[in-house]
Amino acid sequence: MAIVDVNQLTKRYPAPGNSGEILTVVDAISFSIEKGEIFGILGPNGAGKTTTLEIIEGLTRADGGSVHVGGLDVANDPVGVKQRIGVQLQESEYFDHLNLSELLRLFGTLYHRSISPDELLKLVRLEEKASAYTKHLSGGQKQRFSVALALVNDPEVLFLDEPTTGLDPQARHNLWELIRNIHARGKTIVLTTHYMDEAEALCDRIAIMESGRIIALDTPDALIATHAPEPPVQRQSGTLEDVFLVLTGKELRE
């Protein structure tokens, strides 16, 4: 059963500067995310990943097409959708003078829930930082806290936008553990990443975006089988990174 259903979704923005040109950032894409899976969205910078997520999360309005989350139309009932999802944003900061427990409790009231901050902090192994401010957390701790904060409303779908960018290998693997842990509790997880090993290690299915379109969507194994370059002599081999570079080209993006 699909919990997120994206149908012919389109978003256009005026191009930067005053050229008057209109960019189609998301170009009539369609895909479904099944309940209980970890779904990865990959793509070079500027491919339209974040915009797609922002539309699903109800932050940005679509110019065309529709998005349903748990059967609710995001355009008609953004508040209903927001009640059911948890979101961790890229590079989000929090209020300076509230500690972790207070932030969790405050965000809980935004969903009209009274929550137990300790339980959530324990889940992300930050119980000892309950009375610390976020500015005193390390990069990995901050990301784990962001995940805890995204869980205050016990969401059906958890969105993680580049959750491990900028983390050291230990912190990354630690966060992977956490994501698997949350997945094991029956949550559907949607994540974007630039790390192919991360997508390969975590995701049940992967959509690869390029210039506002989805150019491939399958399980990591199937993507490798279909797209990985033929080795010269032996049987087909390669990693998901090879697949990514073959599909999106090696040109450097910003």
Add this chain to the structure above:
Amino acid sequence: MQTILTLTLAQLRMYTRDRQSLFLSLFFPLMLMFAFGFMNFEGDGTTNVGVILTEGADTTVLEALQQDPLIEVTTGTEDEIHAALEDGEVILALQLPPEAPDTATSQPVDVLFNVSDAQRAFGAYQAMTTIETSLTRLERSLRGTEPMFDMQPHEVRGRSFSYINFLVPGLLAFVLMQLAITGSGFNIVEYKRKGILKRLFVTPLEPLNFISSLILMRLITILVQLALLLGIAMLFFDATLLGNPLLFAGFIIFGSIMFLSIGFALGGIASTQNAIILIGNLVIFPQMFLSAVFFPIDAVPGWLATISGLLPLSFVAHALREIANEGASLAQLWPDVIGISVWLAIGLFLALRYFRWSDAARV
């Protein structure tokens, strides 16, 4: 409602925890108040006059001057008085006539003064008028004539009106403006830049509830801070609040809401922290000088005074001053109500027109 209250309380908690900002927001107006409050602009009203004592000079004039409560006489040798004149201890010096006054002839009284700067020269001419009055009185008593006109002073104002009465309401209006503009505009730009706003709006939080909590929290902090300032002013400087305290508080709230809306408009127009500081100062500084918050603006040309009177801060300062010093009622303050309402409408219009929850569209 629950959400608004929780958010308001959370923001109040953050505000009181930011000790540095809290300290500065109280310290600056207190410093101004104490600096201006202890400055004595009117002086004690006496004129310091030096009198050169020479051998055999007649002292009738000297005695008359010494009896005048408005004149403080310093006597000394020619050198001493010259030195006092140069140091500014006396505003002018008199050379006494050699002979006793004679009603039949006019006697010269030489006056020396220091014209090294314009202010001293002006002071000296004013002092001459005071001395002339004193000498006229002496002349009348010697000639036995009655004055043709006898001025009878009657106190019109029933209480003393001092500079502090002027300063305190203006200072309160100024602090109110600063707290409101920085509290809305500056804050919102920071929240926007840090991604806090975006994070808040992936929750079901309604923007209106968030804005309401922000306004409520600012109104509470502004009322508390102004009450504290007014309390200190009353305690240390005999500042008065003649009018209705509720009306006074009402104008503080009304003015704060106006400046909050202007702040939100500026926060919408400015996209970076630096820009909001520059734009904010562009709005704050001219009003600080032109809206007569610290000093009366009598010296500016008429057209500028007209513009000054139309600035948002002028209306707030004027209303607070009239209530505090004249006990004005709401009915007397309708021009200020209209002025504040118009600026509130302008602020709201610009805020709605330019305000964005997140930074410019991102790909």
